[in-house]
Amino acid sequence: MIGPLAVAVYVLSLALAAWAFAEFFRHREPTRPLFQGLGVVGLLVLAQVVALGIGLARGQGPEEGGEVVTLVGYMLTAVLLPPAGAVLARMEPTRWGSLLIGSAAVIVPVLILRLGQIWNG
Template sequence: MVEALTTTIEIASLLLAGWCLVSTVRDRSMGVGHLVAMALLELLLIGQVVVSTVLMVGGERPEETITFIAYLATVVLIPPACALWGLLERSRWGPAVIAFACLILPVMMVRLDQIWNPALA
């Protein structure tokens, strides 16, 4: 895993969570801006998947490869699932769903980093 990409994902996710929480408090439904931000976050996550896959194909692997792959797959599926759920929820709780997803992602990224590099745990 690339540390800079992991940190970028965590920061972007927390910033998006903050924006969505502000939207929720202001009683705003989810808009196009939220979806664009989620798409950009998803692109960062896909980039992490590609980098991790290339590293694993190259021979660099975490000890718990299956667990790592499961976490990686879950991390990539969370944003589209929550974006769809948030889009279907036309009340102020749509952005809250996105904020929830964006608060989960940094935790999962830390766990992925711990699995990849057990010395960090």
């Protein structure tokens, strides 16, 4: 687990969520910068998951087999959530699209936190 990268994901994702929720409450549809922000968060998450995958391949991480399966499930969910949020927001080009981006951005730090908990035992 890369600590500074995890902190960057927490900060950027929560800032993006606050911005997206503000846009939702202002009755504004998602704009290109919101989608770009979600893309940046998605790339940071991808980097963290790749680092975890490399560590897992080297024999690091959780010892129990069940924990490894849980870790891989969280890794897949964390990687797929930002693109899924972007696709759903594109399908809903109203203020609700901003809410979808904000919701995805709030869930990402929880997934990264949980990845760290599983990784460290």
